[in-house]
Amino acid sequence: MTTITEARAAAPDGTARKLSYVKAFNEGLAQAMREDENVFVAGEDVAGYGGVFRMFDNLLDEFGPRRMIDTPISEAALVGLGVGAAARGLRPVVDLMFMDFIGVCLDQIVNQAAKMKYMFGGALSVPLTITTASGAGLGAAAQHSQSLEAWLAHVPGLKVVMPSDAYTAKGLTVSAIRDDNPVVVMLNKVLLGSAGEVPEEIYGIPLGQAHTARQGSDVTVIALGRMVGEALAAADELAVQGVEIEVIDPRTVQPLDTETMFASVRRTNRALVVHEAVTFGGLGAEIAAQIQDAAFDHLDAPVLRIGAPFSPVPFSPVLEKAYVPDRARIAEGCRRLLERS
């Protein structure tokens, strides 16, 4: 299971190719489509327009209208189309545009896609990939900014990935498509344009394997999606002050690689979880609950959670900025943890 670091190391120093997060996603998807003729894409304005976030740019040109399908605004039917096609052996990639729209089609995701294999006694697989853009930070307000991974990770039968950079946007997407289960790929809207090193060849990133993005001995910070970058920035800032934080990127939140977290916390004795979603009932709760159990005797302080306050995402940028966790709040959280004896 060393594919990730290997792929990364493979990029010759200095000459590494950089790609934006959304282009990395797009490249992974295109390569997965070349790899497997059964992969197709359906969604609103994914074909002719290339997706409102440019996620699907140029794919119509290469793959044609047979494999790139524009659909009506009918998310329940769209996901259902994916479920039925997956049940019949295809590997659909279905796009939900904004994650917030999931409320109109959750039945198909949760009661159909996720449960079908189990309810049917194992008679089939549902290799469905659902792509969607999540997260706040663009002044898109309460119905276009949510991070709802906690809902999905609570559903047996689903897998959920949250790419934190261009490299993972590509690799996790490829793995999601190759996986025989329904997988939701939560892209982050703010990250779309951010560049990172991305190998040219197709590569997967094992689902359910966390990545230690930075090593450190003082505090373990587990960060989801875009918060990984914020945590790394906080780590830089804290390093100047002599505090070394370890940053763990779970990459997949269902299944969740808790072993990597436990091992880290048993070394650092302090843990902080950060995500964009509201704190109450967020995945930070699950992670904190598991850590306090598995590392009970190692903790020098309670597991700290940082998330959004308990309100819808506000529109006004001044409020939104105060709403979404950032490097400053993470750094401050680490300092608070270290103040506890």
Place this chain on the structure above:
Amino acid sequence: MTTITEARAAAPDGTARKLSYVKAFNEGLAQAMREDENVFVAGEDVAGYGGVFRMFDNLLDEFGPRRMIDTPISEAALVGLGVGAAARGLRPVVDLMFMDFIGVCLDQIVNQAAKMKYMFGGALSVPLTITTASGAGLGAAAQHSQSLEAWLAHVPGLKVVMPSDAYTAKGLTVSAIRDDNPVVVMLNKVLLGSAGEVPEEIYGIPLGQAHTARQGSDVTVIALGRMVGEALAAADELAVQGVEIEVIDPRTVQPLDTETMFASVRRTNRALVVHEAVTFGGLGAEIAAQIQDAAFDHLDAPVLRIGAPFSPVPFSPVLEKAYVPDRARIAEGCRRLLERS
């Protein structure tokens, strides 16, 4: 805030009236309808048939078709009807029959009802009550047995109550209807026929106030919905063995009265949370995360969570029995907690 115990104490000893859980719900609803002309009920087969769980028996006779509305199978429009009517000053009670159906109408609950007041800058309130039956135990399988409170409690703007007995079924329903926010009342299907003492007069139970159902000094058990009764049964069993467990019934899971839990755990030094929902990402995670934080220096053992395993609800009764937490698993959990130094 002593209304609950007062109402209870008011019942003259020995002569206390018993009512089934579903009749207690029905009585509370009827009384709330008498109290406020603006309360009406809409849902599938709620009027002419009285609801498939008999929740609405006899209400058509008393309140007539103006206030008891049978609707088509259109849950999104049904909840939307409630949102629009609530926005215009009525106090709708909208029934979703099985909680599992929430996936077809979650947008109206989460993006409309819950966020409207906030997004609209406070211009209105949405005093909407949504009733629904949750829980496993009747061989209803994966699409008719779920407990999805973790989804709803994660949504700012919503309130969620989980009556654990006939008394709370009535009081929480009355409070939900009187409340100016959208409140989801999660009745438990297995409890529908179970009887308990219920005062005849109308009474509310404060939302967001936990109830200590049994006092004890050795372990704090926080139990949701039907699990309260299982925890009390486990307590009886453990008491014989000299172990005294304290049982806390949060009653409302959003907002969640954590202070009562913290105070208890600071005395008992051990906590167990039990719910029917799958453990991963369930409310037990939130409760455990909060307790390990607030009572860090008091805990003699990690907070233990008991929930369903990570699978859809199985049909076969032999599997379903193994799936749903019960008194035996709770008692065993308590013993495990006590074994830790």
Place this chain on the structure above:
Amino acid sequence: MAQRTSKKSADPAANQETAQVVKDLHERMVRIRLFETEAGKLMEAGRLPGFLHLYVGQEAVAAGVMAALRDDDQITSTHRGHGHAVAKGVGLREMYAELYGRVTGACLGRGGSMHINDLTRGMLGANGIVGAGVPIAVGAAFAARYKGEDSVAVTFFGDGATNIGAFHEGANMAAILGLPVVFVCENNGYAEFTPQSGHMLLTDVADRAAAYGMPGVIVDGMDALAVHRAAADAVARARAGAGPMMIEAKTYRFYDHQGVKGLRHPYRSDEEVAEWKARDPIDLLEARAVADGTATRAELDEVWQRTRDEVAEAIAYAEASPLPDPADLLLNVYSG
């Protein structure tokens, strides 16, 4: 306005139906009827856990449609799915074993009545969520066309289900993508306990087809031959690439919405029930077959007897089957 095709059954062309088709339809209907009435008895006797939505009365629809399908054609079904499963050829043993929650069941005992499926027979599952099967069938049809196969998908749903969003979205999706889907509305006049007049203003559900630019036809759902002809036309049309269409079969359920008999509230009048029972779809087909000389009474009786034996054997098989092992609780949650 939707075309009413039920009249056809009285025209001379009807006499050209082969004896083969009549016998096929008869056998499928008898299998459903006996499967269901026995399941009802087992439920009444308290031997089956869970819910039971009996299909009795509607047999002509499942039989008529399924006789027009190939094994590789796909169907999606509903909470009232036994009739579709039996008619599509799912084994009675696996079905009873599933109702009993046995590990030999169609879902290994994990799904129960509302999730019976058989992928080898193109039975893509009953469904506990009203309307949810509709878009899934659209997806199955998409897959067929994508793979260059000429199979079609049929989705069954009730009158009540046409009020839910998934139906609307699925129908429009099939239409705009021009997919080989046949939409079969089994209009039994009720959604649970609410009469059709209480849940929509239309008399004919088939009139909804026009909203998607697809043809809609109405057929007498108690007349298996009429259903079969309409289905054969729609299937041929879809198979030829002419896109989806809708069939509304006017039918009736002889039992209660769920379980064996009504609980309280007499939401249907005795007269209404009696009127429909007088048009029992099996009686109708048998009378006609005997009158036509398509089959003799003895031949028909033989089907009943043979099926009775098979049903009894299947029940015995189910009862003798082992229960699932709780140690396998997490089996099949994920693939791989």
Place this chain on the structure above:
Amino acid sequence: MAQRTSKKSADPAANQETAQVVKDLHERMVRIRLFETEAGKLMEAGRLPGFLHLYVGQEAVAAGVMAALRDDDQITSTHRGHGHAVAKGVGLREMYAELYGRVTGACLGRGGSMHINDLTRGMLGANGIVGAGVPIAVGAAFAARYKGEDSVAVTFFGDGATNIGAFHEGANMAAILGLPVVFVCENNGYAEFTPQSGHMLLTDVADRAAAYGMPGVIVDGMDALAVHRAAADAVARARAGAGPMMIEAKTYRFYDHQGVKGLRHPYRSDEEVAEWKARDPIDLLEARAVADGTATRAELDEVWQRTRDEVAEAIAYAEASPLPDPADLLLNVYSG
């Protein structure tokens, strides 16, 4: 088939429209046009955060419908909601302040463009979820009837929105409950970048009304008077208790789906855009008013000038308004 009412605008009866109505329509349209074009400029200049779905081109619809409504009539709107808000009488100051995210905004800066509302004007909110406003309007109409009031509810939605479940369910719900709801489809030919022919097989969205047993009419959405007549009829009908109906207004948006100009992909031809712009709804009404003698050029110009001033003042107000205080982040999450 839906009735085509647009022809009426050419008949002699049209001349009887009072000058009052023409002026009312004109003023509403000019207000929308100037509000929107200025908002577009502010967005291009990078001064507004968030999304902006401009309504320019469709003004005749909002104006025509709103001129038929009373203040206590309720509307629900869409992501493209500014036109509806302006026409319903929401203050321009509060609207701009909201676009700027100021605490003086219609949502106290919490909602932005897609949640503008004004309960004192019966504006029950724009909505970021396609179709979601439809059932909410049905609920508002329910409340009116429940309280014995004779107000009606109007729900606006696009051609693309008629493919989503909430539209279907809401329409059927209104029909079966006989509620005073007017369904106004603003068919601008596109759902984002997908032409109507790519998302439904129908030419006329109004033909979907029949699926709910309600009348559907088609109107020239560039002709404010025609829209107004159709709306007045539908509103009068609903108010009288005759139930819901649907109006399809054929219209066009002059800007891109979101923001001010198209990003890439020319999904609409220049010719098509030019053709529609040649039928600018404000130009049409003005030309006619001048020809009719209903209004003089000077009177019309005065409206433009007055409104320009008002818009400028409203923008200045918004810019001078304070930002919300982050300490108030949790304001209005709950009532009480």
